[in-house]
Amino acid sequence: MILLVLMLIGGVMDCVYGRPQLPPLPMRNGCHLVNRELGVFRVGGEAVILSFPKFERVLRVRGIAPPTANYVITSANGTDDVSYQGEGRVQQRHKQLWFLPAQASDSGKYVCTYRNETYCVSGSIQLHVYPSDAVDAQILAYPISARVGEKLKFTCPSISYFNTTGRLIEWFKNCSSTGLQLVPFPQSNGPLLIPAVNRSHAGAYMCVLRVLIDNQQFKVSRIVQLSVEGLDPADGTTPAASNPTVTSDPGLSSSFSTTGTPVILPPVIVSPLNGTIFESFHGSGLQFFCEVITGCPMADATVVTWLIDGQSVEESYLNGRALQGGRRVTRLPDGCHIELRLIIVKVTEEDVETRLKCVTHNKGGTQEVVTRLQLEDSTSTWLVVTSVAVLCFLTVVSIFLYVLFKPKGKRKMDYILARQNSTF
Template sequence: MQNHRFLGPGPQISFSGLQKLFGLFFFFCALSVNVSASTIQPETNKGSCQYLGKYFPKLKEEGEPVVLNSPFPKLHNRVFFSLHYNLSWHKNDSENIVPETGNSSRMWTKDDALWIVPTFLEDAGTYICTFRNESYCATMSVELKLFKKTEVSLQYISYRQTLISSGAGHLVCPEISYFIQDKNNMEIKWYKDSVLLDQSNKKFSILKGSIYCLINNVTLDNSGYYTCELPFVYEGVKYNITRHVKLQVIKKKEETMPVIIEPNKTVLTSLGSKLIIPCKAFFGLGSRSTMLLWWTANNTFVNNVYKEGRVKEGQHLEYSENNKSYIEVPLIFDSVEKKDLNTEFICTAKNGLGYQTLQARVKEESTFSWGVAMAPLSLILLVFVGIWIHRSWKQSPGKVCTTRKSKIIGQECQPSTPY
């Protein structure tokens, strides 16, 4: 059969020749993969591993199953590490590598984690985790401390959690994901100070299939030690996975809606003059970290409208009076211009509960003069006073009596018009 050829201006290559070249290429690729895989053995390059330090110590109770997580949680995802790696565990005082199966020993590795089921006091110590690939080797150590149940100190092995009073909250049963065998039918028992919390207690709600314990109304009395207990069965033997939680309840800080006390809605000034409009807000007894106070001009931040800085916010001042919190922020005009009269300035106060706004309008002060306005009124008043005096003087004559004794006797004095 005639071989098909690729025709072209250069040398002609047969199709069978290309098949041979591709075959050689795949052979060398497979050979290189086998060689690299053979180099990823835990027994090689023991002296060239880089020690990266200690991982967080594990404090557990004797007799319970323990899982030591890999101290390299993010190392596997780095690009410069290949997908082919080896992760091994061994105890510091032993060179024996922990096997990858749980059938023949109490210790085995699974998904890069070290399992010990159950634990004895002699299992306490330092465990070395070694990571290797074709070009890198690193080790980290994890210390395991075990306590007898009769000598266990809750202060050292408890997990700390915090809740805020005056509201609902929940506790979490920590580090039990490895031991959950049936999530739908999982039942965790919760204890407070060694007393079982059952469903009849309206204060606590324990949901089936959940790792949470809901506290309906958190109060300061709920502080203390809690214990969650999860059953775990291995090779027909039932174990209890217990975790202790130390709950600290923090009193919720009281907050009130902010109230803006200043500025006035209308501010009178004259063009070209310097002006300061204070904005003062009352925030009650709330936390200062949640208080905000600022100015806007036409619904935009002041520094965005007046980029040249002619109008700007002053320094924020926070202070307390009679245990009540206030914030004051002035709006400063270097010189008032006519366009400021048509600008809407708004001061806004905000905290965790809400906010309040107050608008301030700048208006030009009127040049009205009382002296000029009173001049015509004074003239009119003088005219009326003169007329009144004249009429009063004309209608008020004196009394003149004759000196004759003959005319006075038995007669009244008659009015006489003065000269």
């Protein structure tokens, strides 16, 4: 029993001191808000599936998944929010919004809400749909890079939500002024393989998939913009293109252009939120996670770091008490998630109002968020811990005294029977 009491007290102490809590989500109109998803850029006339991976991850990490809650996706493009049913051109299917097909008028903001009688959490995403005859590869392209001589293999991006079983993926390339041309590829559901990259392979590649939804065929296309670094062998000149035999398909030539360089979107910090205040007690430890979403081709080149009062962890006054590391990259349907941890072994009064800054940047741009450390008043915590300990102690003492002085019912009965039998 005493061991049980000690374990209970230890659990309370761990809850109060040893286990860092996730910062609370901001609220608006009684609903917790999740940071906006990465924007989605698509071509009109094609099937589009809108999902909310960041929103889903927040629900999963924070354990926000009440079984009785309703998941509703609405359009916030007008004065009134518009919700969707499971039929029609635009329909909600569980936690996704399907456009069959998408139109330029579908562009705008969409909000997903998870709500029950006591809890509400909401997230949003921006959809951009462009007419097929007025769109540029700079807007739609998924950028990747390779070096001369490298063996390169890349897949058609962001099609995992579609059923591709038995479907042929066609690859096209804008080779020159001759227009878009078909690049034969023998596999029906494989990546495009370039055995040895040279300068002539740079350009925009389009993958086209025909999917069957509700017995109706829809087109799905994606564009990959390949940039090549380095010079070709020999005298450094660029050799002629070494593409296989191609078949012209001018009907698709207006769907994108390769002028200019591809647009690389800046990384987005998902957590923590800017202005978050982390509270801790004197002598306790804390750990923080900087979570960033970026395009997977740029994940390795995306830098994520923690700064303490504007200085690196090693150069700050917390050197020796703080450590950053544990970078982890996770691939999501619409991008890659990068996580970097910061650990403060012991928080002291010196750390009050310390500014913790998470900074991330790549070729697309830079983003940073600033949070602060603050010490909590430990008086109330010690009062709670002491009260629990006293209550547990009194419970143990009461049980012990009850067992010790419990009336011996059976002996009393025997004694009464003995007196009755002795009476004659």
